[in-house]
Amino acid sequence: MSTRAARSRDDVVRTAGRLFAERGYHGTSMRDLAAELGLLGSSLYSHISSKEDLLVEVVERGADLFQSSADSALATSGPPVNRLKALVGGHVGVVLDHLDEVRTFLNEAGALDEVHRKRVLAARDRYEASFRAVLSEMNVENPKLAAIFLLSVLNAVERWYRPSGPLKREQLADEVFRFAMTGIKP
Amino acid sequence: MSTRAARSRDDVVRTAGRLFAERGYHGTSMRDLAAELGLLGSSLYSHISSKEDLLVEVVERGADLFQSSADSALATSGPPVNRLKALVGGHVGVVLDHLDEVRTFLNEAGALDEVHRKRVLAARDRYEASFRAVLSEMNVENPKLAAIFLLSVLNAVERWYRPSGPLKREQLADEVFRFAMTGIKP
């Protein structure tokens, strides 16, 4: 048996996402990443061309996942509240199923060069616009602010939710939706 | 006139807070910090003993500011909703007045060694407990989850609020409070 650790490009990107999410971009060295894959640092460069390119790819995966989720949610039929529910459920699903890409997308975009950072900000605004549009359809008083508040709650899920905790995955989206619709309720 | 740049320890800690907030702990070098103060890297060590100590000090300042705010808010008389309003107003005030320490406290605690990181988690839990206590007083259905959701909105203020924007500082706390109490409202 060979002791060679043959890795695909996707292995490299996914492992990079995990380390960027856990330790941050600047807190992760290329040798850290290689070691996680059972390689030496120099071996990474047959898969990718630079550390920065890796960050770009992980962040773009996060952006694409959110946008696909929104596009799908906006196609939901019925009253606008159905689409809002789909947006919330989709967002929670993306966070739970792609935690590493999501955390890197949300927390490490600042480490990108200006061109890519602006592209990420544009992607976030486009995603947020999906929320604003549905909230407008619902005749919410201040759709812009409501979208910010709702996304604040949704994005924070990454920071506190543990699948092993008392709150089951299906309940989570329901609870967020309920809080957004009616507040803390006495 | 001397060209010597005489700095106090507090100058060093405050400037470190700004850079840690903007670029992250691992994205800030001691030479970056020194240059910002008009010094050479080695000169920093007459003020502080290590980079890690600097992070500890900035993060602890953030923790203390939030806890002082909560202690003060909990002393508010009248029905519990008054105390909740004071907690929200206090939190927004701390974020806006001490943005660098807050951002470092919220985003860079992961770069601390285990001992200090656990201390920060304990400080956060104690602060969150102030919210849980007031929400319990208000007979909210799920005070623990309500506290998480409300703090999600409050902590996100650091990420999007611009004092130059349409929302004035005084309105911000009111809008967060209203969202927490009643949701998006159709």
Next chain:
DNA sequence: CCTACCGATCGGTAGG
């Protein structure tokens, strides 16, 4: 994917 490197930069110290 590894061996053998490269120049640059890192946090930090000794001594004045």
Next chain:
DNA sequence: CCTACCGATCGGTAGG
């Protein structure tokens, strides 16, 4: 607070 350093580590390359 500066001069003059230190060993360690950084991202990355040449060549096989």
